[in-house]
Amino acid sequence: MAVLLPVKRTNLGVVQFRQEINELEKELLVAFDRVVHEDYPNPQRRGCPGSSALRKLAAEPEAVLSASTLAHIRQCAPCFDELRELRQRQLLLHP
Numbered sequence: 001m002a003v004l005l006p007v008k009r010t011n012l013g014v015v016q017f018r019q020e021i022n023e024l025e026k027e028l029l030v031a032f033d034r035v036v037h038e039d040y041p042n043p044q045r046r047g048c049p050g051s052s053a054l055r056k057l058a059a060e061p062e063a064v065l066s067a068s069t070l071a072h073i074r075q076c077a078p079c080f081d082e083l084r085e086l087r088q089r090q091l092l093l094h095p
Contacts, residue, residue: 033080036074036075036076036077036080037077039075040075040076040077041077042075042076042077042078042079043078045076045078045079047072047076048072048076048078048079049069049072049073049079051082053069054073054079054082054083054086055086057069057073057083057086058083058086058087058089058090059086059090061087
């Protein structure tokens with residue numbers, strides 16, 4: 001999930017700029033992960049969209065199933081974890 005931003009003039013500057021953005025992105029994801037797990041543990045997996053919906057979203061992130069699915073994932077640690085794992089597998093298979 002890389003963020004594309006305007007490119008700086010020098011190659012060294014571009015590399016450093018992208019590394020800084022990647023670090024900020026990682027920090028944001030770690031913070032979001034912590035909040036989801038602390039505030040929305042959902043151990044009974046109530047209201048979860050199901051593994052098939054998460055697999056589809058992992059394989060085709062641009063084909064979002066519904067806003068309610070995304071809203072659920074933002075507030076359900078188990079779905080967030082499952083989607084992250086599925087997405088990592090997908091990226092390994094199709095970089």
